[in-house]
């Protein structure tokens with residue numbers, strides 16, 4: 001009798017809730033039933049009965065949404081007051097343990113996929129596929145100059161075409177998913193300056209050409225206006241921060257707003273601050289925030305391809321579950337909640353090369369699901385009320 005046969009087929013799990021945001025549509029699905037078969041979604045329907053034999057998870061009053069995707073994290077930074085010193089004090093085993101803890105914290109905050117844009121010693125690559133961690137898209141150590149931004153992660157390369165091609169090839173051989181290059185200095189690295197470029201446009205183009213030849217996308221850390229312009233000239237796929245940082249403030253981006261909007265380069269806006277006592281940005285960042293926000297709003301209104309990363313891990317304001325607060329804080333950019341949610345789901349998935357498996361609640365997509373109490377399309381503060389998190393079909397929170 002076929003019905004009595006014991007098989008190893010995973011049991012169906014059906015989640016019932018009040019509403020569902022599918023990652024794309026601006027209209028919620030009412031009375032949804034989402035059915036998972038192991039790590040994949042097999043159906044999303046409205047007002048139907050669960051399939052026979054399915055385990056039913058009843059989340060009355062909750063809204064389901066795709067697992068969130070943070071396009072810019074550093075699992076190796078522990079979100080402490082001095083994550084660089086904390087990292088320096090850990091051997092690789094201790095770093096891996098801290099990275100796993102960071103990943104689990106992200107999962108509890110609804111983040112089921114992270115793009116790690118800078119680790120030490122390629123450690124994030126070995127964590128890919130771990131069952132109790134988010135899906136990880138990994139860059140390994142960022143390519144930087146020998147004393148440049150985040151050189152302590154081990155990615156320093158001489159500013160020559162030969163050295164940069166070798167650096168890209170090494171990452172490709174290691175199996176990274178994306179190349180991260182530090183086009184400008186940064187806040188965490190004494191001796192570098194955000195407004196100062198680290199490479200010429202020609203050298204950035206060497207990085208881009210070699211990466212593309214090897215089938216890898218490139219995203220450039222670019223604070224200063226010159227570094228942003230050079231990154232665009234070099235043909236990068238993405239840019240991070242894009243703050244137009246100057247020596248004493250923030251530049252007017254001028255013609256670059258339209259160039260960025262026309263380019264379709266993904267602009268990772270690294271937003272989000274956790275609302276906790278003492279979790280405040282460094283003074284040099286805080287004093288520039290109003291103009292950075294104004295410039296970001298200009299890029300958004302011009303049609304730039306924004307995505308919502310956070311730089312999770314780089315300090316107390318940015319713990320590994322900060323993305324849901326970044327979503328709330330997009331209101332100051334004039335971004336509607338449904339658009340903000342797409343920036344952290346379907347659009348983020350596309351920018352990470354995962355557009356056919358992540359970021360949507362639909363048949364065939366990975367069963368990464370967050371349930372929150374309330375309606376996040378009406379009020380993104382609903383993301384503070386996480387009811388359940390499923391990662392590849394397994395309930396993790």
Ligand SMILES: [Zn+2]
Pocket residue numbers: 072073074117118311
């Ligand atoms: Zn970063």
